Amino acid sequence: MAYVPRLKSQYKDDIRTSLKDKFQYKSVMQVPKLEKIAINQGVGAATTDKKLIDTAIAELTTITGQQAVSSKSKKDISNFKLRKGMPVGVRVTLRDNHMYEFLDRLISVALPRIRDFKGINDKGFDGKGNYTLGITEQIIFPEINIDKINKIMGMDITFVTSAKNDVEALELLKSFGLPFKNQNTNNNNG
Numbered sequence: 001m002a003y004v005p006r007l008k009s010q011y012k013d014d015i016r017t018s019l020k021d022k023f024q025y026k027s028v029m030q031v032p033k034l035e036k037i038a039i040n041q042g043v044g045a046a047t048t049d050k051k052l053i054d055t056a057i058a059e060l061t062t063i064t065g066q067q068a069v070s071s072k073s074k075k076d077i078s079n080f081k082l083r084k085g086m087p088v089g090v091r092v093t094l095r096d097n098h099m100y101e102f103l104d105r106l107i108s109v110a111l112p113r114i115r116d117f118k119g120i121n122d123k124g125f126d127g128k129g130n131y132t133l134g135i136t137e138q139i140i141f142p143e144i145n146i147d148k149i150n151k152i153m154g155m156d157i158t159f160v161t162s163a164k165n166d167v168e169a170l171e172l173l174k175s176f177g178l179p180f181k182n183q184n185t186n187n188n189n190g
Contacts (some may be wrong), residue, residue, distance in 0.1 A: 015172070019171060034096070037061075038092075106157070111140070121181060127166060132157070132159075
């Protein structure tokens with residue numbers, strides 16, 4: 001039998017039925033699902049130092065387990081010494097088993113390693129059921145060797161779901177175990 005990631009089987013067995021009951025869907029096919037995880041890392045300093053792109057590609061490939069590719073600029077911007085076609089970032093898109101494996105490592109290993117972590121903000125939704133999470137340091141991933149890092153870089157992780165709105169997407173991501181901040185504590189402090 002082929003290997004199935006823990007979160008993938010959890011989605012099929014538990015999450016799908018609980019979301020179907022909660023939102024009163026007629027069919028399990030209407031239940032929102034995680035379609036892909038897109039990870040982007042902007043490397044603006046690569047205009048002056050070309051080795052930064054190669055380093056970023058190697059790090060993102062190590063973190064995700066899938067080959068990362070460079071993103072190229074779309075136009076010339078003279079103030080930033082930028083020419084069209086120059087590499088300015090690194091990206092990778094994860095689907096299916098790679099996606100669930102990365103999500104599992106993100107939730108159980110990487111996010112708890114963030115200093116003074118109190119949960120992730122629920123303000124990163126785009127109105128169409130997708131959520132973007134910004135991470136300031138790539139060293140929270142255990143695959144990265146801190147001794148070999150020459151520059152701390154952040155990244156954006158976008159969770160693309162089939163949810164029709166942000167409420168359904170929030171419930172889906174919560175049921176996967178993403179540690180969102182409690183909304184009640186935010187309202188009492190302000």
